[in-house]
Amino acid sequence: MTRLAVLADIHGNLPALRAVIDDMAQYEVDQVVVTGDSINWGPYSRGVMEVISERRWPVIRGNNELYLLDYDTERAPAHWARFTMPPYLRAQLGDQWASAIAALPDTLQLRFRDAPPIQVVHGIPGDPWTAITPQSSAAQIRRWLRDCSERALICAHSHIPLERHVGDWRIFNPGSVGVPLDGEHSASYMILDGRADGWTLAAHRRVPFDTAPLLAEFERTRFTERCGVTAHLVIDEFQTARLQLAAYLDWKREHYPGRGDSFDLLREFRELPDIEPYMPPAYRGLTSALYRD
Template sequence: MRLAVISDIHGNLLALEAVLADIEGRGVDAIVNLGDCVTSPLWPKETFERLGELDLPTVRGNHDRWIVEMPEAKLSPAGRFARAALSEAERAALHALPPMLEVSPDILAVHGTPADDSTYLLEDVMDGRLAPAARATVAARLGAAARPGGVVLCGHSHRQAVVQGPEGCLVLNPGSVGCPVFADNPAAPTLEHRSPHARYAILTRRRGAWGAELMALDYDWHAAARRAAANGREDWAVAMVTGAVSPA
């Protein structure tokens, strides 16, 4: 079994197409999407339409939920851009996505944690940066989802990781397809160094054991930066080409 895992596309259609092209040549059995599909000043509507063509099993991310639930005044600028770009029916379709998916009897897909799409599963914020969470913290966040020999797929932090959790459970974060750092996050300028690559993962089961490949792909991130700048978001343009946001 080979399962491609994508997450946190954030409306970056160019990065998504690069990932899909790479997946096509790797002989996977299926693709699962862990959410945060469109929120950005990039191509939210076009990305929604492309994902509609693919019809992938998809988990609802916090931004997919907020595009309906969050009051306009509290929504981030990127969230307001995406909300305006989508029709009411399209926004409702994102909101209707399930908060978790049982991909198979031993693979659970979530966005953040099994209980909360806005909480990191494998990281904590320390001094304005993400740091690996303590074992007890990860175990508490996993709860009953930590099954012997099972897998939990998560996104949200935009950081690739493979962790052996409690009960021998494997936790896989594929990283972000199209958003190395969410520039609207107030902590973005203080985050650790990242890169602009389009990221995803392949989960493979061989002889009863799970393994994972973490992918980081080159794509035309300068074009993505030009799109952000054309939509008035120079901070996003910087993030697209450097994986970082400059302090104001």
């Protein structure tokens, strides 16, 4: 048997990663794999990459690694010009880590001797921006995985932990280590066991972490001064463990189309009695329970 720890969406949250490492010690894992979005959002992107590198964990890129690598290049979509966080992220990481991340793969195929191959992607095969969620239909998933020969898939991106069975595929999303969005301030990760007959979920873990060091580091690095309205919404996500930025953007598109960000709009958004109507459907009423089907 091979025992695999699956971590995803650490998002520069070093206190959460350290809590997970302490918790993992009880499982005697054979390997740890990191499923993208190790950086950005949190203020410790460099520290997270140092831990991953020191421990020689296999790691792939997610969409947040592309913000680092493609921002302010000809590859960047036009609307990225409005983004305020990539320069802050680049300052955290510096050229050396940017070069290391540039060489990371976008996908991995893990081939242990005693278990079937398992594919590792951030979103879906070939697309780190699209997530498999509880709302994804079986027909959608079959289309997304039609070229995936492996019958076990590890994915991430949504921050929603799940285990799904669709056709012959078994799909695992460990949730987010660094930015939980279900109202529970605890890191989420999975332990998988691989045997000749396939991969099974041995444990889905939730591990509390302290947000105080994050908030202190945000203040020390002048995050809100450098990144404006977006920074305040990111901090709100860490404090509430709920989706904020995407809800704000949807609210602004509906009520103030074409208008730029401002602190007046941020104040109005924060005064809303309920922001769930502006969240994507997968995040409305989201609880900390593992989704399984």
